[in-house]
Amino acid sequence: MADLTPKQKEVMDCFIKEKPKIIAASGAKRAGKTFVLILLFLILIARYENKGLSFIIGGSTQASIRRNVLNDMEVILSKELKLDKTNAVTVFGNRVYCFDGANADAWKKARGFTSAGAFLNEGTALHDMFVKEVISRCSYPGAQILLDTNPENPAHPVKEDYIDKDGQVLSNGRLNIRAFHFTLFDNIFLDPEYVESIVASTPTGMYTDRDIYGLWVAAEGVIYKDFNKDIHYISSEEVAKKNFVHYYAGVDWGYEHPGAIVVLGEDDKGDTYLLEEHSKQHEEIDYWVDVAKNVKERYGNIFFYCDSARPEHVRRFRREGLKAMNADKSVLAGIEEIARRFKLKKLYVVIDNVELFKKEIFLYVWNEKTGEPVKEWDNVLDALRYAIYTRNKKDIITGKRR
Ligand SMILES: Nc1ncnc2c1ncn2[C@@H]1O[C@H](COP(=O)(O)OP(=O)(O)OP(=O)(O)O)[C@@H](O)[C@H]1O
Ligand SMILES: [Mg+2]
Incomplete structure (x- = not known):
């Protein structure tokens, strides 16, 4: 298996040992969030090998699911993942359905499903109803939900409903939510020169706070802070x-x-x-x-x-x-x-x-x-x-x- 960054190892350990219902990874761009969650999602699907169960990948559009999730998944599996007419693909003998979830009525696509797990990519780009519907569809025993996102406004539902509920325990004693925070510097596999150039070119203020440090900060004050x-x-x-x-x-x-x-x-x-x-x-x-x-x-x-x-x-x-x-x-x-x-x-x-x-x-x-x-x-x-x-x-x- 691929080497993981220390932050990714933390997420992996939590997934295996604590088995929370929801794992949320939020933070900087290029920090390694999606990469580790793809691995976890595959482990999850492999646990139910050949059971013919349904899994969900939610992304804002089919194109973004392809770009952000399926491409890296193909590399890890060394196998081409071609979606059929229902936007589904078979992985380890289970069906993985891809739903685009950016719009208000997107949640209807997930209606009536029973799923053993979901990967929600770029949580803040998804409609809140869609996120909630997908989570409620994950009703198969042991089902887990993996969500990655870049930070946005601190009042965003993804932050208030999941990230801020880090550590929440269900009445049966099962850990419900674990949230992880990533910064750009957590991805130790990036070329240091590349990291330096990203830091040097990211505008001061909100863009740096969110994209480099992964913080959920509101946009405030003057917009062009670097103008001198x-x-x-x-x-x-x-x-x-x-x-x-x-x-x-x-x-x-x-x-x-x-x-x-x-x-x-x-x-x-x-x-x-x-x-x-x-x-x-x-x-x-x-x-x-x-x-x-x-x-x-x-x-x-x-x-x-x-x-x-x-x-x-x-x-x-x-x-x-x-x-x-x-x-x-x-x-x-x-x-x-x-x-x-x-x-x-x-x-x-x-x-x-x-x-x-x-x-x-x-x-x-x-x-x-x-x-x-x-x-x-x-x-x-x-x-x-x-x-x-x-x-x-x-x-x-x-x-x-x-
Ligand atoms: N453990 C790893 N080993 C090798 N490459 C990795 C590893 N983790 C991440 N990468 C690579 O680093 C890059 C950024 O990782 P990833 O796409 O997971 O970041 P992200 O946090 O999801 O970023 P964004 O917010 O921009 O979507 C990708 O090219 C990914 O393949
Ligand atoms: Mg990503």
Whole structure:
């Protein structure tokens, strides 16, 4: 069997000796949570070899189950796991059913099942009803539930209902829940250089607390904590010396709130510069067409990554001969990418060409209750996020960033 990290050994020992009904592993990304739970899940299935029982794997989508669970399981078993029409596969003479559990009605898929065990992958990405239904389906004697998750808001049901109930004992004396906390540093098999680069590039605040230290912290305070006016502002004289290889723009429509267009430049070192901000309140689409055409005259036929909330404006830009496309508006992933670039000193702002940016960068804050940004002081920053995230999305998702 594979070598385990000390933290993974703790989980394994608990599984074998204490046999809790539920084991929850929460914590940092890449910490080794899923890996050890896959091993435990296979041990569990093997205990009931050839009994023809049912087991459940729950993940947010079929694709994420494949990526996070089945692929590693195939490696461990040295066997291809091909799902049949019912999204099930036979392992050690038992049936393992894969359910996607992200949506409100997902729980219905697990209804009527009797299961001897379940693996719930990325607990916070699953619908709460689905998690509860799967757990209640695990009614076969000795059934166990394994759940892994990254931390989120401390009020999340996964934390309150399972993690916080660590050590809970059932009336028959059986241990009900054991929760384990993982940090990035628990995965001693990761290359130290890789760990160092992850630490160096993870934004300060919530992202570091959650992704590196595995803590359930609320998002609070200023969003771009790594922005430093002494580091990230650059003058137009200095920026004139850079060798730009690519220009593009971001657009956030607005009327009551200011609308904003930002122009970005990427230099031959892979650094990005916010070259120009155009922000204004109470302007109609004709005004923004003029701004964009003027940008096009000076920078060439560049892409405008636009807020998709006003499709008629995007169409109008296209009719005017502008290369407008809908932006990817994923909020947390986009913010993380901008924050990461500030932390790595790979994003700069030309101080004499921005105005509203100077306010927004310090006033753009998290709503602690929702874990989302407060929708204020976000106009220029949204345009910036749409542009940078959409342009780099493919590389970000595949881990091949520029
Ligand atoms: N004991 C081990 N031996 C060899 N490789 C391991 C071991 N534990 C984990 N790994 C590898 O380390 C990487 C991260 O582990 P894993 O996917 O389990 O982390 P995770 O905590 O589930 O992370 P995430 O929160 O990002 O899903 C994976 O590539 C995994 O195969
Ligand atoms: Mg995982």
